[in-house]
Amino acid sequence: MSTEFHLKAGAAARDAYALDIDPERAGWGHSALRVLDLPAGGHHSFATGESEWIVLPLAGGCTVRTDSGETFELTGRESVFSGVTDFAYVPRDARVRIDSGAGGRFALTGARCARRLPARYGPAHEVPVELRGAGHCSRQVNNFAAAGSFDCDKLIAVEVLTPGGNWSSYPPHKHDECRPGEESELEEIYYFEIAAAHGMDGVGYQRVSPSGHGRGTDVLAEVRTGDAVLIPDGWHGPSIAAPGHTLYYLNVMAGPGADREWLICDHPDHGWIRGTWPDQPVDPRLPLYEAPAGDAR
Secondary structure, three states: OOOOOEEOOOOOOEOOEEEEEOHHHHOOOOEEEEEEEEOOOEEEEEEOOOEEEEEEEEEEEEEEEEOOOOEEEEEEEOOOOOOOOOEEEEOOOOEEEEEEOOOEEEEEEEEEOOOOOOOEEEOHHHOOEEEEOOHHHOEEEEEEEOOOOOOOOOOEEEEEEEOOOOEEOOOOEEOOOOEOOOEOOOEEEEEEEEOOEOOEOOOEEEEEEOOOOOOOOOEEEEEOOOOEEEEOOOEEEEEEEOOOOOEEEEEEEEOOOOOOOOOOEEOOOOHHHHHHHHHOOOOOOOOOOOOOOOOOO
16 A cells, blocks of 8 residues: 555654645645644744645644734644634735744644635634544544635635544545535545553554545555645545544645535445444543633633
């Protein structure tokens, strides 16, 4: 199975970024992801170019400023396992500066786009927290930039938390064809963090199998904190959390379609599992946390 789609932590580092995936590096047209580590008192500036971006704190808080004069104070969070975070949207054709007094780690989720939308603040209390699946397929989805939750031109991004021992991104599904009303064509990046337990770092597993379209993506990867998996096409799932270790992944998606929508097709051999969920309880460990009741700024 190909390893070109599994980027181990550090393998895609570039300049200031611990992870830097742009369309050229991925070999596709739209989706991008950067992970930025800043020390206490650190700062970083970048040009958005032809992409829209969301600055999403993974750990810590920051101030985001644009060259148009907007300033957004992001409270952030202790870690991806501790709570929902606020975030900032910045448009294409801008310059942005990120400052962090206490330091932290920040994801920049991006997508090439045509429209230049206004820079905006995304409060944590407005992030829809969804419990998806049931039983051992239970997981939590923080829909901070889902298609119906926050306005972007092309970018779709969500966070998924899977309790130890559970499977998510299941049943395997795909979105590599444009079939109006049924399936949308979206490139996708998975970025992983895994909660340590009993002094041990955790692992997870990610499967992607060929769908007969595109590049024939075929991956079975043992993933660790800081790893990423590129999914230009194919049936993706399951994402498996090892017992005792909560699995987090950040999904970044974008595609060529005129409509910004997430339409998926389940694998025909495994889609039946959805029919078992109504008879099972959601994992009682979920939600790991909920969005705060009010704006924490």
